[in-house]
Structures are given as structure tokens and as C-alpha cells.
Amino acid sequence: MPRIHFHQQLEQLKDKLLAMAALSQQAVEYAVDAYLERDKRLCTFVRDNETAINLAQRDVDEMAYDLLAKEQPMAIDLRFILSVIKINGDLERIGDQSMSIALRAEEILRVPKAALPVDIAAMGTHASDMIRRAVQALIEADALLAESVREMDDDIDHMNRAAHVDLIQVMQQSPDTSLQALNAVITARNLERIADHATNIAEDVIFWVRGADVRHQLAMAE
């Protein structure tokens, strides 16, 4: 019964991807905590975690390639494996962005804390929620849930643009906190990018479940 064996392998591939997703999700949360709590130990943890993420990414990719080469899957199974490869890439980039936040957190450790007009905690929670929801949509093959992730992306774009404008004012008016303000700008951008990757994941879930490429629909409609 080779097909039963094949579907067991697909389940195994999904499990590997979920383990990868857990690492990426953890990276975001720890990086944001490191930034907010000014915690050097957590910065180091996020750096170490990046190596684990890169290894997990390789592992998922190799299994996906093997299945494509040996099983020559068709239709929904093919779409699933292609989605896994893409989602895997987005999860790895979420790890990169988390690493970048940890580097910014390390840089501000050596200067005093500054009150800044940006809610990094809220942006972090929003980005995390988007990843969690996208992963849940993957687990449950739920295209509607995946669509709700796409809708959440506008909010964090808005938060990021507001932070950019408000933090420039801080730089101009309180140059002694420029370092803190700059790192807040970059961290807000990183979180906005993380949310973009969560959106990509949600779109790949929709592609898998519905078989339609939903990316750039707005661009198409223009």
C-alpha cells in the first residue's frame, strides 16, 4: 500500500513544518521580550535559536524535495508540498527578522531607557497572533481563517507608519535619545516584515486548500 505510506510521509512533513513554526514563533516572542525587558540572556538565546531554525529549515526542505522526487505527487498533494517549501522559507525569514530585533535589543542595553511614542509590545503581540493564526489555518486546512490573517496585516502597517513619523520627531527634538529612537524604528519595521511573512504563509495555506493563487490580487485588480 504505497499511497498510505505516502500520506504518512505527508503528515510527517507537516509535523516537521509545525516544529519549525514553533521555533520561529518562539524567536519572535523572545526577541520582543529581549527588547522590552533589556535582557541580554534572551538576546543570546535568540541568536542560538537561529542556528536551530536554519537546521530545521534544511530538514523540512530535504524531506519535501525527496517526496517530490520519489513520489511524483499530483494535484492537492503537489500543492501541499510546494506550500510547505514556501512556508518554510517564510518561517526562516521570520527567524532572521527576530535575530535583527535581538541585535537592536543588544545595542540599546548600553544606553538609558527612553519613553518613546511606539508600542513595540502591541506590535509584537499582533505579529505573533498573525503567525499563530496562520499556523492554525495550516493545521486545520482552514482557508477562511487564513483570510483573516491577511486582514490583520493592515493594522500593523498602520502602526509601523505611525511609529516612523512619531520617532523622527523624537530624533529631531531629543537627539540624546536618537539611538533608542532609531532602534525602535528598525524594530517596528522588523515586526511589520514578520507580519508580511505571516500573511505570505496564510496565502500559501489558501493556495493549498483552494488551489488558487491569491497573491497580488489587488495588484491584478488595479
Added chain:
Amino acid sequence: MPRIHFHQQLEQLKDKLLAMAALSQQAVEYAVDAYLERDKRLCTFVRDNETAINLAQRDVDEMAYDLLAKEQPMAIDLRFILSVIKINGDLERIGDQSMSIALRAEEILRVPKAALPVDIAAMGTHASDMIRRAVQALIEADALLAESVREMDDDIDHMNRAAHVDLIQVMQQSPDTSLQALNAVITARNLERIADHATNIAEDVIFWVRGADVRHQLAMAE
């Protein structure tokens, strides 16, 4: 002769990808020019170009998926198509980063020009050279040339880190040019990310030609 037909289709897929690469390359060069020359028309061009890039990406992806579904390719052909899908994703992200540079260029149009300790022109040329070389490696199936792209990545990382440190000093000492300095920091980061994507493309060429996954070798060696 279905296999001959299949190989014609692979050539066609490669041509589509090269057209996509030309658009991304152009986006980087025009975005950097827009930034350096403070040219609003070029900013608008880069924005419009992004829609073309998104459409081209869809087109490449759809053809790659069709070939996987209908031809069930094996070995080197399978690796080629998977590499095309990944390279396509990196080219689209190069378009995103170029768009981000164009937005920064638009923002500084409304403030006076400032002399800043960062050579955006040199970084832009370096990033462009990396993309050009990665694409040439793809055209010629040249893994050695692709390896040289990976080596070029260190230089731009170094330029970006130096720019970050030097521009913070400008912000602290000349708050009236904070807006210009901040946008220079972000543009330098965008160019460094563009170089990362060129490196990813080079690694995918190596994977295709040699059949080995070269990503994260350093991480593996640690």
C-alpha cells in the same frame, strides 16, 4: 517527442525568470538613482514597476507549477524547477526592497540635501553587481560564479554596519538632519537585504547545478 517539448518548456520557464530578473534589477537601479538624484518621477516609476514584478512572479510560478504537475520531472529537471520557484520569490523581494528605497527617496524630497557618512551609490552598485552575477551564473549554469556572489556578501554587510554606527553619530550631533540620516540607515539596510536575496539566488543556482543544499553551511559547521 514529448521530452523535447518538455525541454523547450524548461527553456521558456528560464526565459520568463530572466525577464523577471531584469525587472528586479531595474527596480534596484532606478530606486537607488531616485534616492541619489532626488527624482520624484523615478520614485513613481519604481512603484509602477512593482505591479509588473508581481504579475511576472505569478506568471513564472504558474508555469513552474504546471510543469511539476503535468511532467512530473525528475532529478536535475526537478531541481531546476524548484530553484526557479525560490529564485522567483527572491526576485520579488528584491522588488519589495526597491519599493521601500523609493518610499524613503520620496520622504527626503521635502527636506534639504545633507552630506552623510554613507556611500549609497557604492552600496547600490555592489548589490546590483551581485544580482547581475547571480543571474549570469543561472544563465551559464556556473556554480563557481555563483560562489563568488556569496563571497561578495561580506563587503556589503560591512558597509551597512559602518553606515549604521556613523549615521547614529550624525543623528546625535546634527538633529536637523535626522530625517535624512534615518532614511539613509533604512536605505543601507534595504541594499544589504537585496544583497542577501542575490546570495540566496546564487545558492539556488549551486543547488540546481550541483544538487547540494549549500545554505547555512556555516551554521552546520558550528
